[in-house]
Amino acid sequence: MSIGTYISAFMHAALLLWLIVGWGLQHDPLPFEVTEVSVVSGEEFEALVRATSPDAITDAPEMIADPVVEENSPAPPEQTEETVRIVEPEVAPTPTEETPPPQPLVPPDQEVDVSDTVPVLPDFQPPSAPDLPPSDTPTPREAPRVAPEPIAPPPEDTAIDDLVQESSEPSDVSEAEAEAEPVEATAPEAATTEIVTEAETPSGAPETTIRPRARPVRPSPQPQPTETVEEDAVSNAVADAVSDNAEDAPVIPSGPPMSGAEEDAFRRSIAQCWNVDVGAEWTRVTVTIGFSLTREGRVDGEIRLVNAQGGDQTQSNAAFQAARRAVLRCGASGYDLPADKYDRWREVEVTFDPSTMRLR
Amino acid sequence: MNSLTKIAFLVVALTAAACTSPNRFGGNSVDLNDSTGGFGPLGSVDDPSSPAFFNERVGDRVLFAVDQSTLSAEAMVVLDGQISWLMENPDYAAVIEGHADEQGTREYNLALGARRANAVREYLITGGIAASRIQTVSYGKERPIAVCSEESCYTQNRRAVTVISIASLG
Amino acid sequence: MKRLLVVLIMICTAVPVMAQNGPLRLTITDGVIEPLPFALPSFQAESVASVEMAQNISRVIADDLTGTGLFRQIPSSAFISQQETFTQAIAFPDWRAINAQALVIGAVAVNGDQVVVKFRLYDVFLGQEMGSGMQLVSSVSGWRRLAHRVADQVYARITGESGYFDSRVVYVAESGPKDNRQKRLAIMDYDGANVQYLTGNVGLVLAPRFSPTGDRVLYTSFESGFPRINVLEVANVAPRQLATQAGEMAFSPRFSRDGRQVIYSLANGGNTDIWRTDLATGRHTRLTAAPSIETAPSFSPDGQSIVFESDRSGSPQLYIMSAEGGEARRISSGAGRYGTPVWSPRGDLIAFTKQNAGRFHIGVMRTDGSEERLLTASFLDEAPTWSPNGRVIMFFRETRGAQGVPALYSVDVSGRNLRQVPTPTAASDPSWGPLQN
Numbered sequence: 001m002s003i004g005t006y007i008s009a010f011m012h013a014a015l016l017l018w019l020i021v022g023w024g025l026q027h028d029p030l031p032f033e034v035t036e037v038s039v040v041s042g043e044e045f046e047a048l049v050r051a052t053s054p055d056a057i058t059d060a061p062e063m064i065a066d067p068v069v070e071e072n073s074p075a076p077p078e079q080t081e082e083t084v085r086i087v088e089p090e091v092a093p094t095p096t097e098e099t100p101p102p103q104p105l106v107p108p109d110q111e112v113d114v115s116d117t118v119p120v121l122p123d124f125q126p127p128s129a130p131d132l133p134p135s136d137t138p139t140p141r142e143a144p145r146v147a148p149e150p151i152a153p154p155p156e157d158t159a160i161d162d163l164v165q166e167s168s169e170p171s172d173v174s175e176a177e178a179e180a181e182p183v184e185a186t187a188p189e190a191a192t193t194e195i196v197t198e199a200e201t202p203s204g205a206p207e208t209t210i211r212p213r214a215r216p217v218r219p220s221p222q223p224q225p226t227e228t229v230e231e232d233a234v235s236n237a238v239a240d241a242v243s244d245n246a247e248d249a250p251v252i253p254s255g256p257p258m259s260g261a262e263e264d265a266f267r268r269s270i271a272q273c274w275n276v277d278v279g280a281e282w283t284r285v286t287v288t289i290g291f292s293l294t295r296e297g298r299v300d301g302e303i304r305l306v307n308a309q310g311g312d313q314t315q316s317n318a319a320f321q322a323a324r325r326a327v328l329r330c331g332a333s334g335y336d337l338p339a340d341k342y343d344r345w346r347e348v349e350v351t352f353d354p355s356t357m358r359l360r
Numbered sequence: 361m362n363s364l365t366k367i368a369f370l371v372v373a374l375t376a377a378a379c380t381s382p383n384r385f386g387g388n389s390v391d392l393n394d395s396t397g398g399f400g401p402l403g404s405v406d407d408p409s410s411p412a413f414f415n416e417r418v419g420d421r422v423l424f425a426v427d428q429s430t431l432s433a434e435a436m437v438v439l440d441g442q443i444s445w446l447m448e449n450p451d452y453a454a455v456i457e458g459h460a461d462e463q464g465t466r467e468y469n470l471a472l473g474a475r476r477a478n479a480v481r482e483y484l485i486t487g488g489i490a491a492s493r494i495q496t497v498s499y500g501k502e503r504p505i506a507v508c509s510e511e512s513c514y515t516q517n518r519r520a521v522t523v524i525s526i527a528s529l530g
Numbered sequence: 531m532k533r534l535l536v537v538l539i540m541i542c543t544a545v546p547v548m549a550q551n552g553p554l555r556l557t558i559t560d561g562v563i564e565p566l567p568f569a570l571p572s573f574q575a576e577s578v579a580s581v582e583m584a585q586n587i588s589r590v591i592a593d594d595l596t597g598t599g600l601f602r603q604i605p606s607s608a609f610i611s612q613q614e615t616f617t618q619a620i621a622f623p624d625w626r627a628i629n630a631q632a633l634v635i636g637a638v639a640v641n642g643d644q645v646v647v648k649f650r651l652y653d654v655f656l657g658q659e660m661g662s663g664m665q666l667v668s669s670v671s672g673w674r675r676l677a678h679r680v681a682d683q684v685y686a687r688i689t690g691e692s693g694y695f696d697s698r699v700v701y702v703a704e705s706g707p708k709d710n711r712q713k714r715l716a717i718m719d720y721d722g723a724n725v726q727y728l729t730g731n732v733g734l735v736l737a738p739r740f741s742p743t744g745d746r747v748l749y750t751s752f753e754s755g756f757p758r759i760n761v762l763e764v765a766n767v768a769p770r771q772l773a774t775q776a777g778e779m780a781f782s783p784r785f786s787r788d789g790r791q792v793i794y795s796l797a798n799g800g801n802t803d804i805w806r807t808d809l810a811t812g813r814h815t816r817l818t819a820a821p822s823i824e825t826a827p828s829f830s831p832d833g834q835s836i837v838f839e840s841d842r843s844g845s846p847q848l849y850i851m852s853a854e855g856g857e858a859r860r861i862s863s864g865a866g867r868y869g870t871p872v873w874s875p876r877g878d879l880i881a882f883t884k885q886n887a888g889r890f891h892i893g894v895m896r897t898d899g900s901e902e903r904l905l906t907a908s909f910l911d912e913a914p915t916w917s918p919n920g921r922v923i924m925f926f927r928e929t930r931g932a933q934g935v936p937a938l939y940s941v942d943v944s945g946r947n948l949r950q951v952p953t954p955t956a957a958s959d960p961s962w963g964p965l966q967n
Binding site: 144147148191197198258263266267270271272273274276277278279280281282290314315317318319321328329332344347348350351352353354355356357359360 | 893
């Protein structure tokens, strides 16, 4: 037989095989697969957890009793009836497994320092040569952290620690790091002062970069209650003063007032832990939280929500959580405040106003 | 060209193309405009009544400026030739394909290609070709003829191509 | 008179003293923007058979969270205490010490063809659970959806917004050379996993669009030789041609938010206008009647308005009109050409493709055209689509030149966290579906 015949036979066989397998033929009957995702009720869950855990859960036992019924909880399987059609693709794709680690998380190199110097205009040539694989995402000069003050990237072998003061504390942290990664210095994570989107990279002109900026229309950043509370305070004070003013002595703070610099340092020490998700809807909300501090500068008792303005319940709650996290986290080892003025900062109310940062 | 040759061509064309769906970019159809030079299914380039002659000598395509659908003077010359050829070969019908270069969104380029194809169609109709013989389709930027990302390629891609087929099959 | 004076003096002395009374008040306007560090000890396997599944589920949850750019996973090598079991007490100081702000613990059990996942989320610095424990069940093959569900819960509890991980994307899988590209419809999980093909090689298919419930897909097909709109049932992969107003070409379709209407472009006599077809009644309504090109329409979430692209001013720009047609208001005002507008599911923003000075951008603007922000820049970026929660935009990016190929990318609405979405072939025209239920 001629080579042609062999080829022909082979091709026909392949064609037949293909027809039998039927891959790619759109009207083929296709196999079905049912994926059911369901959520069990709180009671079931509680029962289940009890069954698996004879010992009481020490830290949050009462939470388990909470009903797990949620608005967005998935339907039970019988309702789902949801059928995910699976056509086995010939190229078995397992893309996620091979996904490279997210690029933005890689600490950027030298270029990060964007402070105030106008960078040299980069070449207008797009970075990707025709032969580059598409996966070669050009990474703009973007640091994962955007902070009011730029921080130059740390040396390569420095562990990134969000809180410098934590690492300087001799207690848990150094032990922890001694266990985990023995000889590691920590430094604050590299930060730029601005969000650098890819669209802004080519020109590098500062006026086009997105500094989280003020909106034309925005709710008054000053929370109302401050005024009203003070008004009340004034009227009450007048009333008190008129009637009997001798009893108030213990409430009036003693000692000199906080200086502007001291207040500012306190403000900054909280702000560096206030993580603002600028694309989130909760950035429409200005929250005021109140808390007490011990003489050591640690948060004493609960942090309460004093006021929230500008969003719905969910958004207010998310804004409150972010504010609370900031105070708790940066104050984990106690705020550095002038001890002689304790009465001035024993009670604190902080207003977190994201309106100049938000993007939504 | 005698009628025997014509029938022979018809048979070849039929077998090769199976149908004259204008979707000549589809999986398994044959590009009628793929001129093979000598004596292919399109006939001889030297035969004035062959599709090959139409494609090569008359010119099957006209080019457009960026974002434009107005016909240039050169384009009109080519289209005048197409009109004459279609007049002399009444068995053929035409599908005019509008194309755009890759600078532009998919949706806009589809609409732009439709505009270009229509500009050609209108011109042919004005020249006396029956409207029923001419259909239009737009491929937008989906089917570039030149693949580089330079103006030299874009010029060739901003085009309207007159694809002829046997009328009775069209 | 004397009495009044006394009162005035009292007030004058009282006010400054009282103003300093009460709490110290501070206002903070400048925070930081950084990924929130979380710890996710590998979920406990409740049997030997569950070990691999527990690892896989843990990994997908962590990938979902870190993939948003809003979270950063703390490597387990930094852990001080190991979470051995799901019920073990949480050693909060140990997690605070490594600056974990959120802690996710969980357990996985495989029982026959069933996977059961339970998890809890903790606010580490507060020392409390966020929300309550939850358990989810699925078939073994649906384990990825389980993981996405857990990640959606974590995301929602921390950000206050619904998640988007348990969602799918329909797109065009491309192969072959640039001048004879083969295109097929494909569907995948939002992260590129579980790719399935919905059409064979039936000629060109373009720009699929999910229905609001994710059960149907609209797309433009050249199967007949001319562009026509097809609607495909995802469940049984059955396509049929949509009965549109008659015309030379119908393309660029999109569903209304209630899934009952389709808006699309129709070309007749070289002129492209926008039409609306009611799927129940089959009634066709012409919405624009200009000699210019009107295309790429997209409904507002409330169904009252339509944003679209038109070159009536001489170059393609964005306009908004009533869903009934009529007068349109131009919203784009910057230099360059604007196209493919898509209304965000939250209703506040419009994503678009912009072409300016030889480059393409994906950008967003408010619905009145203000506050335009460009999020990306490349040789060719096109076709934005919103994540179901309106937080992320997926689009495609095509590389330059004869070997140029498209690939899918996503970017946070803030412009941060640009990343490629892995697909087995070249890919374009993504359309992000809803959260699955």
